[in-house]
Amino acid sequence: xxxxxxxxxxxxxxxxxxxxxxxxxxxxxxxxxxxxxxxxxxxxxxxxxxxxxxxxxxxxxxxxxxxxxxxxxxxxxxxxxxxxxxxxxxxxxxxxxxxxxxxxxxxxxxxxxxxxxxxxxxxxxxxxxxxxxxxxxxxxxxxxxxxxxxxxxxxxxxxxxxxxxxxxxxxxxxxxxxxx
Numbered sequence: 001x002x003x004x005x006x007x008x009x010x011x012x013x014x015x016x017x018x019x020x021x022x023x024x025x026x027x028x029x030x031x032x033x034x035x036x037x038x039x040x041x042x043x044x045x046x047x048x049x050x051x052x053x054x055x056x057x058x059x060x061x062x063x064x065x066x067x068x069x070x071x072x073x074x075x076x077x078x079x080x081x082x083x084x085x086x087x088x089x090x091x092x093x094x095x096x097x098x099x100x101x102x103x104x105x106x107x108x109x110x111x112x113x114x115x116x117x118x119x120x121x122x123x124x125x126x127x128x129x130x131x132x133x134x135x136x137x138x139x140x141x142x143x144x145x146x147x148x149x150x151x152x153x154x155x156x157x158x159x160x161x162x163x164x165x166x167x168x169x170x171x172x173x174x175x176x177x178x179x180x
């Protein structure tokens with residue numbers, strides 16, 4: 001559930017919205033684990049969470065969205081922050097600070113707990129969605145590094161290599177895990 005500390009800093013409407021989202025996400029995660037992703041319908045999820053289909057669709061576009069919370073919106077916010085940053089001499093430190101800040105905000109999201117995140121890597125449809133999100137993140141990093149180097153992101157090999165190196169261990173770990 002939502003921590004007391006988190007609730008005390010939210011308004012009533014935001015708390016209710018967060019509780020509703022968390023309830024739907026928890027129901028989906030339970031059902032995906034019990035019945036399997038493909039066998040679980042949106043109707044199953046809303047029935048378990050005790051909400052309507054329209055409530056589901058006010059919060060999530062499709063079934064795949066339910067386990068990713070506001071991750072896409074958080075990436076947009078992160079990209080906006082990167083674009084707004086003044087160039088710094090140590091842009092790696094600048095990026096690290098921004099990434100840590102955004103990671104901390106993501107981890108505080110009550111719906112993105114270890115069980116939910118584990119499903120990202122165990123369900124093929126969610127693995128594909130995570131890969132799309134990871135490519136988006138890599139693109140943001142490429143853009144950030146190219147701009148800091150004064151280059152065009154589309155053609156800056158150095159920016160692509162740096163961004164790929166940051167995402168590379170995640171890709172390697174995932175491919176090793178599949179072989180086991």
